[in-house]
Amino acid sequence: MSIFKANSVSVNRAELAIVNDVDLQVERGTISVLLGANGAGKTTLLEGLSGVIRIAGGTIELEGQPLQRARPGARARAGLGYVEQGRTVFRELTTEENLRVGLHDSADISEAYALFPELVQRQDVPAGLLSGGEQQMLVIARALLTRPKVLMIDEMSAGLAPVIVGRLMQTMRKLADEGLAILLVEQFAALALDVGDRAYVMRRGRMVYDGDCKTLLDAPDKLHDFYLGSANTEG
């Protein structure tokens, strides 16, 4: 039984149908990877799932509870964590204050510092002055401290150095092994497929692949076509 389910979700943006009739399920203790070329509709799908924009059709369930009509705040309090792309730190708040904003009663800030020791020495620095990588760690840590049951991360590695990306991937694996359900949108497809369990691929607003990561990893040509297109791939 999946903890988080989206059934035939469609999302429009400025009247354009960006996501069409998409199904998606995330299981406890696993990493699902959502892939697709830029503009395929991945971010729009996550925004629809998190409530940032209203969905045009379909249902969303977390632990059997329907969420498609709930405000984003209510979805968050129900246990759906969402890290937006673009490192949405509160720039004028310090690192420590950023972490305290959504701090769950059962969570402790030291967990964030244990996960990302780089942040310790930056705890009193306004988040706007952190480097891109540090900001990315901060928003991920901040989301984890809300004790989500499902965590969706958009473009986790965008603009990050490869070393940090590798470490973040290992961290995600560890969190999943501890029971978290994770949905990653990732542009470094190969790396994400390596740590992920289940893969989804979107193309032009539709889900064109739903299967395990291993299969996709073993068929690099297919992946290449999904991303870069080719003269003989039809849409």
Place this chain on the structure above:
Amino acid sequence: MNSLLTSAVAGLTAAGAYALLGVCAVFTYRLVAVVNFTGAAIGTAGTFVLITLYDAGFPLWPSVFAGIAGGTIAGVLIGFVMTTWFAESAASTKAAVTVALLVGLIAIGLRLTGGQHPHVMPDLFPGSAFRLAGVEVTIASALTIGLAVLFTLLADWFLNLTRTGLHLRALSERPMAAELLGVRVKLLSIFVWAVTGSFTAFALMIIAPQRSPNFMTLSLLVVPALAAALVGLFRSFWIALAGGIVLGVVEGLVSGFDGVSQYRGAIPFLVILGVLLWSQRGARWDDAR
């Protein structure tokens, strides 16, 4: 020289009220992103709860507290309208809404309080507090300025040192990111409206005896309030506070000169004009568009 000082000191009560209203305007703008043209009208509603109860023979201080409660409720009602229907609107739309609401509030206020005929407004704090270079400083003026400073200090303390304050700062910077972390955005926004409602109500009660206390004149104190807020560029509490005090003192000074005293209502306009010309040297693009 002494007559100048007398006029300046005479402006201090207004100065304190302008400062407090200005700081409240900054508070509302920074935390819920609304340039609030109903700010003074909300406080005026509370003041008239006090006047009505007092006229009806209720004792003064319970009436004062009822008046503050009235201002709080008026603030919550406006806040409810703003957060329910205009949470996602552009800043200029929100401002336009408060202008429209101001028209309605003044009409309702004038109707309920019997039009423009003056009311008896009890002087809450009669008498003089101390003498400054031979000029009496009234308790009312010392109190409004004190209250303005207190509100500024409280706002600073509250925003920086409490969990709710932290949520408010997060909310004001990135409402969606705060909401995605589970912050109760709507509840907090209405809380901001309630706080500013109660403080402006109290400020207006103190300044009302000095003005002709009818609903419209008091509601229009929003103009010097916004002028003060603009001096602080809708950012800095302390500069808005200083701006309000300077505005009141200058108004007092001008009142001392015979030829120009009747034009003192134009002072906020001149201040606003000056601040805008000075502040927009670098600005180019509207962020949102």
Place this chain on the structure above:
Amino acid sequence: MMHASLRSALTIAVSLAVAGAAIVGLLPPYWVFLATAVLITAVALLSLGLVTGRTGMIALCQMSFAGVGAWTVGYLNVWNAPGGLVAWIVAGGLAAVPLGVAIGLPALRLRGINLAIVTLSFAVAFDTILATITYPGQTAFISVPRPGIVDSDEGYFVFVLIIYALIAICLAFVTRTRLGASWLAVRHSERAAAAHGVSVPMAKLSAFAISAFIAGISGGMLAGYLGTLVSENFSMMQSLLLFAVATMAGAHFVEGAIIGGILIVMFPELLRRLDLPQDIGNVIFAIGATQALSTGETISETFRRLARKLLPARPVAEASASREHLPPPVTRTAGTALAIKGLTVRYGSVVALEDVSFDVPAGTVVGLIGPNGAGKSTFIDAVAGFLDRYGGQVSVEGRPLEGIGAHRRARMGVRRTWQTTRIAPELTVGEYLNLAAGGLSEDQRVAVLAWIGCPSPQVPVAAVDAGTRRLLDVAGVVAARPAVVLLDEPGAGQSYDQALKLGERIAEIPALFGSAVLLVEHDMDLVRAACSQVRVLDFGRIIASGPPDAVLDNPVVKKAYLGHAAESEAA
């Protein structure tokens, strides 16, 4: 374009003439007297609709401008100035203009909210000034005389009706010009307006000046209507009321201003006859304005929507014309259309672009691709002049662009589109094209629209689907035939077939219009169809360049798109 203006002018003239004749012929004198007040108020509302409804600025001192007009008429009367009432009214309107400009100036470059604060404080200041100076001639009982033929109430009604019709018709013409379109464009998006070469301060200032003029005229007419005036006629509360009603009724429409005038004049009259307190009207106006702001639809717009529903729906006709009518390409010397040298952009400690250098040769389409966050949109912002600061040099046809603002860059030959379409939905397709590229003939406009697959010019933008609006964006910039066009993801949201067709069209741009193209795009099929050269950005640096197929097969590019493992796979 001219045709539509004439038709709408004729509609206004005829309907006003019919309504006017009916009012004079059928209604008792008292109602004619009231109808005159409705029209005078409607003129004031038209003036406010221009600033608020059309240009999107909040103006709260419109009645003060009217007061300036009224007082001017009063002084000219007391001084026995030549010309009579008509000349005095025009002088009153002109007297309000410098004031309007002076008040508009400080709020030009900042948020519209500041204009609201300036104008409200001015209204208060003006109140205190008017309160101290009585109306000219009041103490000597000199009232403003009406010229002989319009002395009767009916005559004055006709006089006011003619002025209203003249103003409404002039506005109908002006709003269909490029200036009028620029007001709506500014209201919708200042950046997009500037990208079309519109000077945003000039657009705002012209709207404010014309608006002050019209408001001054309404004040002058009020002076002739009542003979003598008091400051309460022009108090700040009147300005606020006017704002609420304009917001509620939609004063930027001819019928909206009349509806608003009827509301302001007749509502109190109705309440008086029902023995109800008159201030109920203000409460209702406040609620109505709030409602209109929350739904984004004024009374006029509601009526128009309902009227459209009643009429049989006209299908959105796609423009059709042969290519021979396309505007001739601007002949350009071969060489470099756009040259970028060492372009560097930093946001705080984040480097968005680092030392980017390349040329876009004249007559070519160059693609700029890269993963999200690589710096592509920042690149377009920098070149088109939407960043305050950047390092390096950008030049178009050899002319450096540093220190030149966005709208002047657009006029110098750098035109761009946006990732999300920013076309003001109130315009028609033809008006938008005229805003983007002035000076085309009707045939040429139709030909451009037909070439890319857009609807015909008279279709309102609101009726055009979002995907086609993106094509309209492209049509606008190429019709201007600049040295270089920068297209920001024109294929986003298009179907596969549409994207391929768009790619073919983009490939034709240099030959048909004479403009070089820089195409930022995610859709690689579109890039292959359109571009002869591709540059790849990653982490703000150019990591590869060459013909599309070679670049997309480059292992470094695959790595940027797919991640590290792809490198070993490719190797």
